[in-house]
Amino acid sequence: MKAFILNGLAEKDDALYKIIHDDVKDMGWEVNVFSPRDKSIAPCQGCFGCWIKTPGICVIDDDGRDVAKMAVKSDLMVFLSAVTFGGYSSDLKKAVDRLIPIVLPFFVKIGGEIHHKPRYARYPHLIGVGILSNSDEESERIFKTLVARNAINLHSPLSAAGVVLRDDIPEKIKAEIKTLFTKVGVKR
Amino acid sequence: MNTQKRALLLVGSPRGSKSTSESLGIYLLNELQEKGIETEKVRLYLSMKSEEEQKHLFSSIERSDILILTFPLYVDSLPSLVTKVLEMISEHRESIENPRKHQFVAISNNGFPEARQNDTALAICHRFAEQTGMQWAGGLGVGGGEGIGFMAKIFGGKPLEKLGFISRKERKSLDLITEFLTASGKNSQEVMELRTNRPMPTWMYILVGTIFEWRRKAKKNKVWNRIYDRPYQS
Numbered sequence: 437m438k439a440f441i442l443n444g445l446a447e448k449d450d451a452l453y454k455i456i457h458d459d460v461k462d463m464g465w466e467v468n469v470f471s472p473r474d475k476s477i478a479p480c481q482g483c484f485g486c487w488i489k490t491p492g493i494c495v496i497d498d499d500g501r502d503v504a505k506m507a508v509k510s511d512l513m514v515f516l517s518a519v520t521f522g523g524y525s526s527d528l529k530k531a532v533d534r535l536i537p538i539v540l541p542f543f544v545k546i547g548g549e550i551h552h553k554p555r556y557a558r559y560p561h562l563i564g565v566g567i568l569s570n571s572d573e574e575s576e577r578i579f580k581t582l583v584a585r586n587a588i589n590l591h592s593p594l595s596a597a598g599v600v601l602r603d604d605i606p607e608k609i610k611a612e613i614k615t616l617f618t619k620v621g622v623k624r
Numbered sequence: 625m626n627t628q629k630r631a632l633l634l635v636g637s638p639r640g641s642k643s644t645s646e647s648l649g650i651y652l653l654n655e656l657q658e659k660g661i662e663t664e665k666v667r668l669y670l671s672m673k674s675e676e677e678q679k680h681l682f683s684s685i686e687r688s689d690i691l692i693l694t695f696p697l698y699v700d701s702l703p704s705l706v707t708k709v710l711e712m713i714s715e716h717r718e719s720i721e722n723p724r725k726h727q728f729v730a731i732s733n734n735g736f737p738e739a740r741q742n743d744t745a746l747a748i749c750h751r752f753a754e755q756t757g758m759q760w761a762g763g764l765g766v767g768g769g770e771g772i773g774f775m776a777k778i779f780g781g782k783p784l785e786k787l788g789f790i791s792r793k794e795r796k797s798l799d800l801i802t803e804f805l806t807a808s809g810k811n812s813q814e815v816m817e818l819r820t821n822r823p824m825p826t827w828m829y830i831l832v833g834t835i836f837e838w839r840r841k842a843k844k845n846k847v848w849n850r851i852y853d854r855p856y857q858s
Contacts, residue, residue: 479669479705481638482696488841492855505856521752523701523744526708533698540852541838543736543830550736550826556854578747585700585744 439465440510440560442503444472444517444528449567453516455606456565459613460514468506472527475499479530486537492555493537500534508538510560512620513592515583519566519599522578535590546588554591561620562587564597565613571601594620631656631805632688633665636695636706640667644769648731648794649694651784655802656690664688668709681709682716690727690761690805693749696769697734701745714756727761728753729801733769737829739819740765762801766794768822768829770837793820 439460445453461467477500485495494501507513517528524532538559539552564583568575580597587595596619600609633653637643646667653663664684671681685691695706702710717723730749732742742765753760784791797818822829842848 479638479703480698482698482703483638484841487851488838489845489847491842491847491851491853508856509858520707520711521714521748521755523707523748526704526711529698529701529704529707533704535699538856542834545826549738549741550830555852556857575751578744578751581747582700582744585741589700 437465437512438510439467439512439514440506441467441469441514441516442472442528442531443469444515444525444531445567446473446518446525446527449518449602452567452600452602452609455609456514456516456613459610463617465512468510470503470506470531472531475502477503477530477534480533480536484541487541494534496534500531503531503534504537507535507560507590508556513560513562513590515562515564515586517564517566519568519572519575519579522575523582532586538590549588551589559591559593562590562592562595563616563620564595565616566597566599567602568599569602575599596620628660628662629690630662630664630688631690631692632684633663634691634693634709635665635667636669636693636703636709638669638703638705640669643696644733644766645694645696645731647784648733648764648766648769648798649692651795652692652729652731652798652801654783655798656805659802659806661690661806668706672705672709678712682713685713685726686724688726689724690729691758692729692731694731694733695745697732697742697745700741701748702732710752714752717756723757726758727805728758729761729805730763731766731798732763733766735768735770735833737768737822737826739767739821741767742819761805762818764794764797764801764818764820766820768824770833796820 443453476498478496478498486493489495515528517524538555540555542553543550544553566579576599579599583597584595596616598612598616600612633649635646635649637645657663666681666684671677695702730746732745734741746763746765749763750760797820842851
């Protein structure tokens with residue numbers, strides 16, 4: 437089983453990242469990591485070239501292409517990010533915006549709303565882990581909603597999101613990760 | 625001392641003048657100008673290209689009482705570059721004493737017919753305003769933004785007010801925001817949760833999008849027969 441971690445955390449959160457990364461590995465997952473801050477990745481230009489010029493592949497030839505490629509080859513995608521005004525950090529968002537090639541331009545109705553049709557037959561589950569310095573209910577609510585919305589648009593069969601604090605002890609962080617993995621049907 | 629109020633439009637679309645985001649923002653900016661507010665526009669994708677442009681952006685922000693952010697919805701939230709700008713503004717405000725209490729307005733438009741799909745992005749903008757000590761002055765979520773862009777192209781890139789029936793709901797909402805920004809004491813609750821959907825049935829929107837947008841463009845690029853490709857299929 438392959439887990440793809442999109443690590444949108446800054447250097448100051450490296451210790452936290454290591455705890456989460458090692459925990460996922462300890463669960464027996466084959467882990468692939470993409471850290472936008474270490475990559476050459478341009479922002480999505482909103483040109484839709486990945487739909488109508490080079491179907492399924494972003495027209496920008498940089499490391500960003502690997503995001504879509506690694507996502508569709510995974511069973512589970514994990515978004516790691518500092519909770520930024522309730523949303524993702526710009527680093528994580530830079531990678532998430534480059535996932536657009538994995539869907540089609542055409543539309544489908546899901547839950548009474550219009551979304552883009554899936555390009556592939558199967559998609560990874562989605563887990564979002566947000567990092568906060570202090571407890572912030574509203575930011576947490578927005579973050580969890582965002583992950584759930586992404587799961588609809590990216591056709592993830594199951595999704596879960598949670599928030600941990602920078603000062604949390606490793607055991608507490610691991611317990612939260614375990615809870616999230618259980619929610620998407622994967623137990624230790 | 626110049627006491628005239630200033631408004632700054634921050635355009636968060638890479639498409640610049642051809643974008644629905646800019647059309648919506650310019651309409652609001654023009655309305656404010658008519659009410660005697662001094663206005664300025666900055667395109668964020670250009671501002672982030674050099675340090676000099678970034679300095680210009682921050683000095684424009686410093687001078688302004690009202691900040692209007694207009695952007696296209698990217699994967700349920702703000703484009704990464706726009707998020708980066710918000711992070712930089714937040715860091716900047718933390719580094720200075722008594723930062724200005726700007727009024728902050730956000731306009732989000734998406735390519736789906738439902739305006740409510742902008743809600744998460746607008747909640748992020750609202751939280752940004754709260755966490756950086758600005759005054760949240762309202763958000764507008766526009767559904768079917770691509771529809772406005774499409775009609776604008778048909779009518780030769782005309783401004784929002786010349787699209788008539790097509791843009792009437794957006795103009796009405798932006799007029800409400802103008803009223804709030806220019807009339808002191810008005811309850812901001814009235815402009816907090818504005819949404820506008822396309823004035824056409826969903827099935828028609830899908831048909832128009834599929835045939836006139838995607839099929840036409842893919843055929844023009846000679847990739848219609850490859851449009852369902854799965855390049856990364858294992």
